[in-house]
Every structure is written in C-alpha cells, then in structure tokens.
Amino acid sequence: MTVLVTGGAGFLGHPLVRRLAGLGERVVSFDRLTRGSLPPSVTEVVGDITDGARLEHVLRTYGVTEVVHAAAVVGVTASVAGLPTAVHVNVDGAVALFEAVCRVGGVRRVVDLSSEETYGHFAGDPIGEDDPALPVSPYGITKYAVERLGAYYADQHGLPYAAVRLCWVYGPGFPRRRLPHPWLQDAAAGRASRLAQGGDQRIDFTYVDDAIDGILLVAQAERLGHRAYNVATGHAVDMRELAAEITKLRPDWRVDLGDGPIEMAPGVAAARKGALDITRARALGYTPRVPLSEGLARILADLEARHPLTQGSNP
Template identity: 45%
Template sequence: MACVLVTGGAGFLGTAVVRRLARRGDRVIVLDNFQAGGSENLGGLGSNVAVFSGDMTDLDGLLALIRKHRVQRIIHAAAIVSTLPSLSAPSYVTRVNIEGTLNVLEAMRLGDVERAVHISSEETYGAFRHEPADEEHPVAPIAPYGISKVASEQLGRFYRTVYKTDFISVRTSWVYGPGFPRQRIPRTLIEAALAGRPLHLSCGGEARIDHTYLDDCVEGILLALDHPVHPFDVYNVASGEAWSTAEMVALVKELIPGADLSVGPGPLWYDDGLVVPPKGALDLSRAKRVLGYQPKYDLRRGLASYIEWYRRGQLPREN
C-alpha cells in the first residue's frame, strides 16, 4: 500500500483524487490550507486518510510531513486555480503556484520521494495554433495562471535533468462535474435550467473548448501516477473533443426540457478586459498510447451525469 501525498486535497479536483486513492487502498496524506476547499469535503473517508493544514510556501513543514509519513508519491494539485483569479492577484499566484511547486521539487529531492504528478493546464498553450493541440504545441500563456504552470513545468524539467526527480505534468482542460466550485459553464447553465431561471449569455457562443468530466480527469492523473517508467514528462488529459458554447447550451436544453437558455455569438471573456483565446480539442494520442488513457465521457454523457448529481439533491460548494 503506497503512501500518497495530495496537495490541495480538499479542493474540487483534489477531493476527487483523494477519494479514488482511498477506495483503492492507498494510504493518503492530505495537505491543504482550506482557503478554497473545506475539510468537510473529505468527510466519510476511512482511517487510511489523514488530513493536515499547511501552506505550500512552507518548505520545512512540507518536508517534515513527507518524512514523518514516509510519503512515496505526490499528486500536486495545490494552486491558485484558473485564469480569472490570477488577473487580480498575479504576485500571489506566482508565489503560491511557482514557489509551491519549487517546494514540492525540493522536498522530493531531500525526502527521496519516488514521483510527483503536477496538475497543469491547457492554459499553457495560450491561443491554439493548430488543432488538436498535442504536447509539442508551442506554449504561449496569456495570463499569470498559465504562466505559472509553464514555469512549474520547466522547474520540473530542471530537477528531472539535474537531480533525476520523477516529476510528471498532466495538462487538464476545463474540468467540470459534481462539486465544481466556481461560477462557470456548464455549472451556471445547469443550475439556471434546473431552477427554472432564464439565463441568456450575451456572447461566447462560438468559443470551442475541450471540456473534461471530473471522473476522466482523475483517471488520467492516477494512470500517470502508476505508470512504471515515463518516456515523457507531460501528457494531455482531457476529452479529446471541442464543443462550442452554443452546442453546450443546446445539449443542456435537450437534457433539461423547458430550459430557457441562450448564448450570443463571438468569443468568451475571462472578464471585461481579457478575452478567452481561441482553443479547441487536445490531442490525447500520447496519453492513450503510453498510459492507456481512454476518456469515458463525451460532453453529452458528462452533462447528463452532472445533472443527475444535482437532481439527487446535491449542493455545489461555493468558492
């Protein structure tokens, strides 16, 4: 039974990873500062999960935790996530995301940790120059969040080259599903439709994005964690399909009859000052070939599963 540290383990993605690890019998150590996710998100787990409060900028605390619990592997999900929050606090994002990753790498080196899987993002690509975008697509992020992820990946490569640290990055894309904490599609569309509220987005209908269901993302992360020897240090883990916002709206209306939803033309915007760059599908060939990754949820199935979660009476966590 391996001992796996999950940083950011009380957050949206981290919680799902922790639950999967716990179910399969791993010993799991959760480290979180509980700013984005509460300890209640981890309720009902067994004795093989231990939860600790701490900050990723505290190298001494991180290393002490790793040594005390003899951590063998790390899933590094702790970060200030998404582009929008990074616009208002770029220095904070830089400190938490880049310094936090550097501390993970140092703790791996000093604590003899076998491997870390770092949760990266398609935001590293910036505007897609071709589609589907494979891992060799140029990286040109447009905002502090994506920039921090590129820097983290590059630090991982440095440690991999100099110290032989096994640091693997998984580039996810617009992950959604039960418990998603932020006001973003498709959550906003589903909640409005189920509540019988009209929701008419003024623009964004033409934006094409690879939306990834939570279960598929977790599966890809664990495949990267478990793979014996990695020939690459980065993998795309997504759905492999891009849907426009207009197509998403049509699917939600089909799955929730009577929903009063619409979206205008043009691109999506992160806020009034920054447009979401042109995106598209991610190329999953590498993850499929090396890891055996195979997404199970296209957008229709993912939306249907998400809607069913709401209909069972679940409430989203606010962030």
C-alpha cells in the first residue's frame, strides 16, 4: 500500500511518516515544508493542501491507497489569531483533498485527524463520540465542519472517510507553547512557572506514540463500524495534578497556579473538558502505552539533552 500523509512534516505527521516507513509501507509526505533524512520508502512532495490539482497529481502519480489527513492550522490560539486562514486551510483544504480522492478513486480509507475541540464544553466525562458536538472555538468549529463534510462526501460520493478525535497530544519537540511543555521547559532550566488561571482545567493528555498507534489502527482496520473514533488515554487530570507529576520528577520546580479554566488566548477561556471515552478505539485493539509520568519524563530528558533556551510559560 502507499500512504499519503498530508502535513507530513508536522509534529504528528513526521513521526507518523517514520512509523509507517518502519512498518514497510511506501509513504508520500505532502507538506509546504520538507524534513529530509527519511527512509528511501518515503517521498516528500512540497505542496499546499488547498491545491486540489496538486493533490490529484500526487494521488495518481504514486497510486495512493490510504490517506491520513494531518495538514491544518492547529490549535485554538492559532485559530483565534488568524481565523480566515484557519477556515481556508482547514475547511477548504479538506474539501480539496476530498474532491481529489473522489475524482481519482482507488483510495481505501481517508483518516481525518480531528480534535476534542469538536465537542465544545464536554457534556459528559468521559465523553463519547455520539455525545453532542457543540464547538465553541474557531478551531473546533473548523474541525467539526470538516467532519460533517467528510460524512457528506461519504454518503453522496462514496468517500471512505473516518475521523480520529485527538486530545492535547504531547511529546518531545512539540512546536507550540501549550502545557505541559512550557512548565517542562521551565523545570529543565531551573525556573519557576506561573499560570494566573487554569488549575481547574481537566485534560486527557495523549503521548504522541499512543496517538500514532490509534491513528494506524483506524487506518489499517479491515472494516470500521463508525465514522469517528476518540484516541486518547481515557483518563483526565487537572492542572494541579499535572504540576504534581512534574514536581515528582523535579522536586525543586515550583509553580504559581491560579484557579479556573485555562485561557487559550487573551480573553478566550478553554472549553470545559475531561476524559475521552476510548471504547471504540479499544475495540480495534488500541491500548494507551505511555502514562503521563513517563511521557513527562521523556520530554524532560529530551530537553536536558538539547539544553534549549526557554522563556516564561503560557498554556
């Protein structure tokens, strides 16, 4: 099989590309950037996700049989700062991909990387895939729009679509200033941290390796019984518990932490969250392997090995 990974140079796309190559698959990484130093079975193609003609050319040229769609403007903060761009890349880009796949044919499955932001304020804890989707952030709105469009293309044009809803994926090299990374950077550098509000925020932190495990199970399953799958750990912690885990690893680290929800951007409070119900993913064989304590330790080890310069902390 040949797997097309859109956003293949990104935080999640790049290790996914490498994992697929390690499994012996032929992979096409489609992104505006290149990474280089990849196995011979990986082809990097430079392109924009909104360029339908370019996508169609790639699908035909490389005989793509599976697609993992990871290209996006990612995160609440980025979507608030540049809403028109987020809509263009996330929604128009997904439509360009769906159109190209339907025109070319021959693709067995399209796995769309979605988000817990589609749920908005969680109606349950844990929350399941059939619970109400009422996104409150521009990012969540774009992701839910893509899911609904994917369902439309599936029903009307036979698009083999499935969504994987991820939750706060973290790991070494994470490119944005979102917890737990700023606190870990401070701890590695011997600095105290401060977060004016956020102690009550509950998050199902998912280590990048576990996220990739779940994505691959959805992509490679012989058949799927659902169009959406939560991939997380099934367990949420609040920010005080997160701080306690980091303190276990670095007892000298201190954090001044206020109450309430996290502010994702000035004046933009995060949605009320919790754990994701991963029963559907477990039925495919998914089991989270990296507990929060181990994931945090891996990131600290990576930071200390590279001796980065860090500044301050934000969610």
